[in-house]
Amino acid sequence: MTQDELKALVGQAALAYVVPGSIVGVGTGSTVNCFIDALATMKDQIAGAVSSSIKSTERLKAHGIPVLDSNEVTAIPVYIDGADEIDHHGYMVKGGGAALTREKIVADLAERFICIADESKLVDVMGAFPLPVEVIPMAASQVIRRFASQYGGQASIRAGVTTDNGNVIVDVRGLQISDPLAMENEVNQWPGVVTVGIFGHHKARVCLLGTSQGVRTLNF
Incomplete structure (x- = not known):
């Protein structure tokens, strides 16, 4: 499978972690774009989204998904976002899309961080990605x-x-x-x-990893 196909695969798989009737935390980047497109298929089942970037906000609104200001929200069940690197403990490097601060703010609202990534992002020690x-x-x-x-x-x-x-x-x-x-x-x-862009205090609790064999679920 191509990298784009793997991204689409994990974007679709992340729907299983969306709590019906809740507000969803939405990250930034090409893998998240796949999730947003998938989320549009169940937009009538959620209360809206809190977005970590202007680009994601624009994509959510284009799909007719309401976007709430983070100051209007006290907590969200899940935040779904990608990573530039993730290690075997769930720690991540993020910020390739320059949205790391807002991503960390939304992650702080969330009970669980669900990372969606292709298998190239899983590393033993982070640092190869700047x-x-x-x-x-x-x-x-x-x-x-x-x-x-x-x-x-x-x-x-x-x-x-x-x-x-x-x-x-x-x-x-x-x-x-x-x-x-x-x-x-x-x-x-x-x-x-x-x-x-180190997400240590806001590490992933679950990583949905796109592999040639399908989606691999890592729990931390």
């Missing part, structure tokens, strides 16, 4: 220097990208994220960092 960090522009050079001195990472500003919050994305290469929780705690304290 780690995204949302940074207030005036702090970008400081953050880049600090990654070099503290972690030996090679960081650079992602060209031509401004987040939905008006900030830049710094991508960090050359890392081995052996302790995701510790790195998330540390980097989030640096002045100017809005959030780092």
Whole structure:
């Protein structure tokens, strides 16, 4: 199966985790687009969605799915989103679509994070995918220097990208994220960092992994 077919497969499989009558947390990215398209087939059975990006909001609304502001919602049963990397403990690197901060906000509302991904995203140790960090522009050079001195990472500003919050994305290469929780705690304290794209405190509870043999379910 092609990567697009695997994405469609897990997007469809994620419908099983949608609680009828509830509000659904919806992430960002190409795999999530497949989920949104599948969600449209049961839009009359849900109360609406909370979205993590402008692009996802536009796609949900195009399907006639009501989108609620996160400030109007106190809790949601599930948040369904993809990942750039996920390890065997459910920790993830996210932010390839530059929506990591809003994704973390919606994930924080959710009782469970359901990750949908193709099998290429499952890794033993995260870091091969450049780690995204949302940074207030005036702090970008400081953050880049600090990654070099503290972690030996090679960081650079992602060209031509401004987040939905008006900030830049710094991508960090050359890392081995052996302790995701510790790195998330540390980097989030640096002045100017809005959030780092390590989802340790908001890890996946379930991963629906698209494989050539079908959908593989991982529970964490």
